Amino acid sequence: MMKKSHNCRHLLNSLSDYIDGELNQSICDEIDRHLKDCEDCRVVVNTLEKTVYLYHETAHQQELPVDVKKRLYKKLELEDYLKG
Amino acid sequence: MYKSSGSSTELSLELLRKGDKSEFARMVETHSAVVYRLALKMLGVEQDAEDVLQETFIKAYKALPNFDGRSSLSTWLYRIATNEALMILRKRKGKAAPLSIDEPLEMAQGEMEPLQIVDWCCMPEEELMSAETRHYLNEAVEMLPHSLRMVFLLRDIEGLSTRETAEVLELSETAVKTRLSRARLRLRENLTGYFLDRMAETIPANGGG
Numbered sequence: 274m275m276k277k278s279h280n281c282r283h284l285l286n287s288l289s290d291y292i293d294g295e296l297n298q299s300i301c302d303e304i305d306r307h308l309k310d311c312e313d314c315r316v317v318v319n320t321l322e323k324t325v326y327l328y329h330e331t332a333h334q335q336e337l338p339v340d341v342k343k344r345l346y347k348k349l350e351l352e353d354y355l356k357g
Numbered sequence: 358m359y360k361s362s363g364s365s366t367e368l369s370l371e372l373l374r375k376g377d378k379s380e381f382a383r384m385v386e387t388h389s390a391v392v393y394r395l396a397l398k399m400l401g402v403e404q405d406a407e408d409v410l411q412e413t414f415i416k417a418y419k420a421l422p423n424f425d426g427r428s429s430l431s432t433w434l435y436r437i438a439t440n441e442a443l444m445i446l447r448k449r450k451g452k453a454a455p456l457s458i459d460e461p462l463e464m465a466q467g468e469m470e471p472l473q474i475v476d477w478c479c480m481p482e483e484e485l486m487s488a489e490t491r492h493y494l495n496e497a498v499e500m501l502p503h504s505l506r507m508v509f510l511l512r513d514i515e516g517l518s519t520r521e522t523a524e525v526l527e528l529s530e531t532a533v534k535t536r537l538s539r540a541r542l543r544l545r546e547n548l549t550g551y552f553l554d555r556m557a558e559t560i561p562a563n564g565g566g
Contacts, residue, residue, distance in 0.1 A: 285472070289538030295519075316476045317545070323478045323485075324545040325513055328498075331491050332514045337390045341407055345389060346382075348411045349418070354382035 280307065281314050292322050368430060373421050381421075385414055388431060391515060392438045398510050399442040401499055409445065413438040428524045435517075435525045439507060446503060477552035484555060497547040501540055508533055509540035 284304055290296045291304050308315050337345075346355045368387065372380035389410060396409035416437050424433060484490065498506060498514075511522040512533070519537075523530045 285542065286535075286538060289541050290534060295534075313474045316474050317472070319476060319478045320549060321541060321545045324548050325541060327485060327490075327494060327548070328513050328544070329516075330486065331494055332516075335390070335394060337393050341393065341403075341410070342389065344407070345385070345411055345414065349381075349385065349414055351378070351382045351385060354379065354386075356386075 281311065284314065285317070288318055288321055292318065292325065370424070370426055370430070373430075374424060376418075376422065381418060384417075384430070388434050389414070391431075392434060395435065395510060395515065396438055396442050398495075398498065398514065399439070399503065399507060400445060405442075405445050409438055409441040412441050416441075429521070432517075432521050432524045435511065436527070439525055443503075473546060473549045473553070475549050475553050475556075477549060477556060480552055480556065484559070490551075490555075493551050494548075497544050497551075500547065501543060505536050505540040505543070508536040509544070512537050513541070 284307060287296060287300060287304065291301065296304070308318060343355065346352050368384050369377075369380055373384060392413050393406055393410045396413075397403065397406035400406055400409070413434060417434055420437075424430075428436075498509065501509060507526060508522060508528075511517045511525055512519065517525070519530050519533050522528075522537075523533045526533070528536075
Protein backbone atom coordinates (compact mmCIF):
# COMPACT_ATOMS: atom_id res chain seq x y z
CA MET A 274 0.00 0.00 0.00
CA MET A 275 2.72 2.41 1.01
CA LYS A 276 4.75 1.43 -1.99
CA LYS A 277 1.85 1.90 -4.36
CA SER A 278 0.99 5.30 -3.01
CA HIS A 279 4.63 6.31 -3.25
CA ASN A 280 4.60 5.21 -6.87
CA CYS A 281 1.48 7.30 -7.56
CA ARG A 282 3.08 10.37 -6.05
CA HIS A 283 6.17 9.71 -8.09
CA LEU A 284 4.12 9.63 -11.29
CA LEU A 285 2.09 12.69 -10.40
CA ASN A 286 4.78 15.10 -11.56
CA SER A 287 4.89 13.45 -14.97
CA LEU A 288 1.16 13.52 -15.65
CA SER A 289 1.10 17.01 -17.14
CA ASP A 290 3.71 15.99 -19.73
CA TYR A 291 1.90 12.70 -20.13
CA ILE A 292 -1.37 14.32 -21.21
CA ASP A 293 0.56 16.60 -23.56
CA GLY A 294 2.21 13.54 -25.11
CA GLU A 295 5.62 14.98 -24.32
CA LEU A 296 7.13 12.10 -22.40
CA ASN A 297 9.65 9.68 -23.76
CA GLN A 298 8.33 6.25 -24.63
CA SER A 299 9.66 4.36 -21.63
CA ILE A 300 8.09 6.66 -19.03
CA CYS A 301 4.91 6.78 -21.05
CA ASP A 302 4.77 2.97 -21.07
CA GLU A 303 5.41 2.91 -17.35
CA ILE A 304 2.49 5.24 -16.75
CA ASP A 305 0.23 3.27 -19.10
CA ARG A 306 1.04 0.10 -17.16
CA HIS A 307 0.42 1.80 -13.85
CA LEU A 308 -2.89 3.28 -14.99
CA LYS A 309 -4.20 -0.15 -15.92
CA ASP A 310 -3.97 -1.22 -12.30
CA CYS A 311 -4.61 2.02 -10.49
CA GLU A 312 -8.11 3.41 -10.46
CA ASP A 313 -7.10 6.45 -8.43
CA CYS A 314 -4.47 7.55 -10.91
CA ARG A 315 -6.89 7.03 -13.78
CA VAL A 316 -9.24 9.46 -12.06
CA VAL A 317 -6.44 11.97 -11.60
CA VAL A 318 -5.41 11.70 -15.26
CA ASN A 319 -9.01 12.01 -16.47
CA THR A 320 -9.81 15.00 -14.30
CA LEU A 321 -6.49 16.64 -15.15
CA GLU A 322 -7.23 16.27 -18.86
CA LYS A 323 -10.73 17.58 -18.32
CA THR A 324 -9.40 20.56 -16.38
CA VAL A 325 -7.11 21.55 -19.25
CA TYR A 326 -9.93 20.91 -21.74
CA LEU A 327 -12.34 23.18 -19.85
CA TYR A 328 -9.83 26.02 -19.86
CA HIS A 329 -9.18 25.56 -23.56
CA GLU A 330 -12.88 25.57 -24.31
CA THR A 331 -13.66 28.63 -22.23
CA ALA A 332 -10.61 30.70 -23.20
CA HIS A 333 -12.74 33.16 -25.07
CA GLN A 334 -11.00 35.13 -27.73
CA GLN A 335 -12.45 38.39 -26.57
CA GLU A 336 -11.67 41.37 -28.71
CA LEU A 337 -10.25 44.57 -27.36
CA PRO A 338 -13.07 46.72 -25.89
CA VAL A 339 -13.80 49.58 -28.30
CA ASP A 340 -13.05 52.39 -25.84
CA VAL A 341 -9.79 50.73 -24.75
CA LYS A 342 -8.80 50.45 -28.39
CA LYS A 343 -9.63 54.09 -29.08
CA ARG A 344 -7.54 55.29 -26.17
CA LEU A 345 -4.65 53.04 -27.23
CA TYR A 346 -4.63 54.39 -30.78
CA LYS A 347 -4.85 57.94 -29.48
CA LYS A 348 -1.93 57.37 -27.12
CA LEU A 349 0.13 55.93 -29.95
CA GLU A 350 -0.95 58.68 -32.34
CA LEU A 351 -2.43 56.12 -34.67
CA GLU A 352 -5.95 57.52 -34.87
CA ASP A 353 -5.73 57.72 -38.64
CA TYR A 354 -5.43 53.95 -38.73
CA LEU A 355 -8.38 53.23 -36.47
CA LYS A 356 -10.84 51.17 -38.44
CA GLY A 357 -14.57 51.57 -38.12
CA MET B 358 -7.61 26.14 -32.17
CA TYR B 359 -7.47 28.62 -29.36
CA LYS B 360 -4.29 30.13 -30.63
CA SER B 361 -4.60 33.71 -31.72
CA SER B 362 -4.69 34.01 -35.45
CA GLY B 363 -2.07 36.18 -37.03
CA SER B 364 -2.67 38.81 -39.64
CA SER B 365 -3.37 37.77 -43.17
CA THR B 366 -0.05 39.11 -44.39
CA GLU B 367 3.12 38.81 -42.37
CA LEU B 368 4.32 41.95 -40.70
CA SER B 369 7.48 43.33 -42.22
CA LEU B 370 10.27 43.58 -39.67
CA GLU B 371 12.18 45.80 -42.00
CA LEU B 372 9.39 48.39 -42.12
CA LEU B 373 8.79 48.10 -38.39
CA ARG B 374 12.46 48.73 -37.64
CA LYS B 375 12.37 51.80 -39.82
CA GLY B 376 9.49 53.16 -37.76
CA ASP B 377 6.89 52.81 -40.52
CA LYS B 378 3.70 54.09 -38.95
CA SER B 379 1.29 52.11 -41.07
CA GLU B 380 3.11 48.83 -40.41
CA PHE B 381 3.23 49.66 -36.72
CA ALA B 382 -0.54 50.19 -36.79
CA ARG B 383 -0.89 46.74 -38.33
CA MET B 384 1.22 45.28 -35.54
CA VAL B 385 -0.98 46.97 -32.93
CA GLU B 386 -4.10 45.71 -34.70
CA THR B 387 -2.72 42.17 -34.78
CA HIS B 388 -1.43 41.87 -31.24
CA SER B 389 -3.29 44.29 -29.01
CA ALA B 390 -6.17 41.99 -28.08
CA VAL B 391 -3.89 39.24 -26.79
CA VAL B 392 -1.68 41.69 -24.90
CA TYR B 393 -4.72 43.20 -23.21
CA ARG B 394 -6.26 39.82 -22.39
CA LEU B 395 -3.01 38.55 -20.91
CA ALA B 396 -2.55 41.67 -18.82
CA LEU B 397 -6.13 41.53 -17.61
CA LYS B 398 -5.80 37.91 -16.53
CA MET B 399 -2.48 38.56 -14.87
CA LEU B 400 -3.65 41.63 -13.00
CA GLY B 401 -7.41 41.29 -12.69
CA VAL B 402 -7.99 45.06 -12.96
CA GLU B 403 -9.08 46.69 -16.22
CA GLN B 404 -7.29 49.98 -15.65
CA ASP B 405 -4.00 48.20 -14.90
CA ALA B 406 -4.43 46.03 -17.98
CA GLU B 407 -4.97 49.12 -20.11
CA ASP B 408 -1.84 50.72 -18.68
CA VAL B 409 0.14 47.60 -19.55
CA LEU B 410 -1.34 47.58 -23.04
CA GLN B 411 -0.36 51.18 -23.76
CA GLU B 412 3.03 50.92 -22.14
CA THR B 413 3.82 47.73 -24.06
CA PHE B 414 3.29 49.33 -27.46
CA ILE B 415 5.01 52.57 -26.50
CA LYS B 416 8.07 50.59 -25.41
CA ALA B 417 7.85 48.34 -28.44
CA TYR B 418 7.80 51.31 -30.80
CA LYS B 419 10.91 52.74 -29.18
CA ALA B 420 12.71 49.40 -29.10
CA LEU B 421 11.77 48.17 -32.58
CA PRO B 422 14.81 49.69 -34.36
CA ASN B 423 16.97 47.45 -32.20
CA PHE B 424 14.76 44.37 -32.32
CA ASP B 425 17.06 41.55 -33.39
CA GLY B 426 14.35 39.13 -34.47
CA ARG B 427 15.83 36.23 -32.52
CA SER B 428 12.44 35.54 -31.02
CA SER B 429 9.21 36.10 -32.87
CA LEU B 430 7.54 39.47 -32.71
CA SER B 431 4.65 38.14 -30.64
CA THR B 432 6.95 36.46 -28.13
CA TRP B 433 8.90 39.69 -27.81
CA LEU B 434 5.73 41.73 -27.28
CA TYR B 435 4.39 39.32 -24.67
CA ARG B 436 7.71 39.58 -22.87
CA ILE B 437 7.44 43.36 -22.71
CA ALA B 438 3.83 43.04 -21.53
CA THR B 439 4.70 40.44 -18.91
CA ASN B 440 7.47 42.61 -17.52
CA GLU B 441 5.11 45.58 -17.35
CA ALA B 442 2.56 43.46 -15.52
CA LEU B 443 5.20 42.20 -13.11
CA MET B 444 6.17 45.76 -12.38
CA ILE B 445 2.61 46.59 -11.40
CA LEU B 446 2.41 43.47 -9.24
CA ARG B 447 5.62 44.54 -7.52
CA LYS B 448 4.24 47.98 -6.84
CA ARG B 449 1.13 46.46 -5.35
CA LYS B 450 3.12 44.27 -3.03
CA GLY B 451 5.30 47.13 -1.97
CA LYS B 452 9.03 47.27 -1.90
CA ALA B 453 9.21 45.18 1.24
CA ALA B 454 8.37 42.04 -0.66
CA PRO B 455 10.28 41.92 -3.90
CA LEU B 456 8.65 39.70 -6.40
CA SER B 457 10.05 37.98 -9.39
CA ILE B 458 8.99 35.43 -11.92
CA ASP B 459 12.00 33.46 -10.71
CA GLU B 460 10.91 33.24 -7.13
CA PRO B 461 11.50 29.75 -5.80
CA LEU B 462 8.41 27.66 -5.77
CA GLU B 463 9.78 24.26 -4.98
CA MET B 464 8.19 22.75 -1.97
CA ALA B 465 10.13 21.49 0.98
CA GLN B 466 11.25 17.94 0.55
CA GLY B 467 8.56 15.47 1.43
CA GLU B 468 5.87 18.09 1.27
CA MET B 469 3.08 17.10 -1.07
CA GLU B 470 0.27 18.73 -2.92
CA PRO B 471 -3.12 17.67 -1.63
CA LEU B 472 -4.86 15.20 -3.88
CA GLN B 473 -8.57 14.54 -3.96
CA ILE B 474 -9.70 11.54 -5.93
CA VAL B 475 -13.18 12.20 -7.24
CA ASP B 476 -14.21 11.52 -10.80
CA TRP B 477 -16.27 14.48 -11.97
CA CYS B 478 -15.68 13.94 -15.68
CA CYS B 479 -19.15 12.43 -16.00
CA MET B 480 -20.84 15.66 -14.94
CA PRO B 481 -23.22 16.88 -17.64
CA GLU B 482 -21.65 19.19 -20.20
CA GLU B 483 -24.05 22.05 -19.38
CA GLU B 484 -22.86 21.88 -15.79
CA LEU B 485 -19.20 21.79 -16.81
CA MET B 486 -19.70 24.79 -19.11
CA SER B 487 -22.18 26.78 -17.03
CA ALA B 488 -21.67 30.49 -16.42
CA GLU B 489 -21.07 29.71 -12.77
CA THR B 490 -18.39 27.18 -13.63
CA ARG B 491 -16.71 29.65 -15.98
CA HIS B 492 -16.69 32.18 -13.22
CA TYR B 493 -15.09 29.65 -10.92
CA LEU B 494 -12.50 28.71 -13.55
CA ASN B 495 -11.38 32.35 -13.65
CA GLU B 496 -11.32 32.61 -9.89
CA ALA B 497 -9.21 29.47 -9.62
CA VAL B 498 -6.61 30.94 -11.98
CA GLU B 499 -6.55 34.15 -9.96
CA MET B 500 -5.77 32.11 -6.86
CA LEU B 501 -2.61 30.69 -8.41
CA PRO B 502 0.65 32.32 -7.36
CA HIS B 503 1.67 34.60 -10.20
CA SER B 504 4.73 32.52 -11.08
CA LEU B 505 2.42 29.61 -11.92
CA ARG B 506 -0.36 31.77 -13.32
CA MET B 507 1.80 33.39 -15.99
CA VAL B 508 2.96 30.03 -17.30
CA PHE B 509 -0.56 28.64 -17.28
CA LEU B 510 -2.02 31.67 -19.09
CA LEU B 511 0.57 31.59 -21.83
CA ARG B 512 0.52 27.82 -22.35
CA ASP B 513 -3.05 26.74 -21.73
CA ILE B 514 -5.07 29.90 -22.31
CA GLU B 515 -3.15 31.57 -25.13
CA GLY B 516 -1.81 28.35 -26.56
CA LEU B 517 1.88 29.21 -26.77
CA SER B 518 4.33 26.33 -27.04
CA THR B 519 6.63 25.39 -24.17
CA ARG B 520 9.49 27.01 -26.02
CA GLU B 521 7.64 30.26 -26.71
CA THR B 522 6.51 30.45 -23.09
CA ALA B 523 10.09 29.91 -21.96
CA GLU B 524 11.21 32.77 -24.20
CA VAL B 525 8.52 35.14 -22.96
CA LEU B 526 9.23 34.49 -19.30
CA GLU B 527 12.96 33.98 -19.77
CA LEU B 528 12.81 30.63 -18.06
CA SER B 529 14.17 27.24 -19.08
CA GLU B 530 11.77 24.89 -20.84
CA THR B 531 12.09 22.52 -17.90
CA ALA B 532 10.99 25.26 -15.53
CA VAL B 533 8.01 26.00 -17.77
CA LYS B 534 6.97 22.36 -17.73
CA THR B 535 7.38 22.08 -13.98
CA ARG B 536 5.32 25.19 -13.36
CA LEU B 537 2.67 24.20 -15.85
CA SER B 538 2.39 20.82 -14.17
CA ARG B 539 2.02 22.41 -10.77
CA ALA B 540 -0.52 24.96 -12.01
CA ARG B 541 -2.64 22.29 -13.70
CA LEU B 542 -2.54 20.00 -10.67
CA ARG B 543 -3.61 22.83 -8.41
CA LEU B 544 -6.41 23.84 -10.73
CA ARG B 545 -7.51 20.22 -10.98
CA GLU B 546 -7.54 20.08 -7.22
CA ASN B 547 -9.61 23.24 -6.91
CA LEU B 548 -12.03 22.18 -9.61
CA THR B 549 -12.42 18.81 -7.91
CA GLY B 550 -13.48 20.57 -4.73
CA TYR B 551 -15.82 22.77 -6.69
CA PHE B 552 -17.47 19.95 -8.65
CA LEU B 553 -17.69 17.81 -5.54
CA ASP B 554 -19.94 20.51 -4.07
CA ARG B 555 -21.89 20.76 -7.30
CA MET B 556 -22.39 16.99 -7.39
CA ALA B 557 -23.66 17.01 -3.83
CA GLU B 558 -26.18 19.68 -4.85
CA THR B 559 -27.38 18.03 -8.03
CA ILE B 560 -27.71 14.46 -6.80
CA PRO B 561 -31.20 14.25 -5.35
CA ALA B 562 -31.37 13.17 -1.75
CA ASN B 563 -33.17 9.87 -1.73
CA GLY B 564 -34.56 9.16 1.68
CA GLY B 565 -32.00 7.37 3.77
CA GLY B 566 -33.32 8.32 7.15
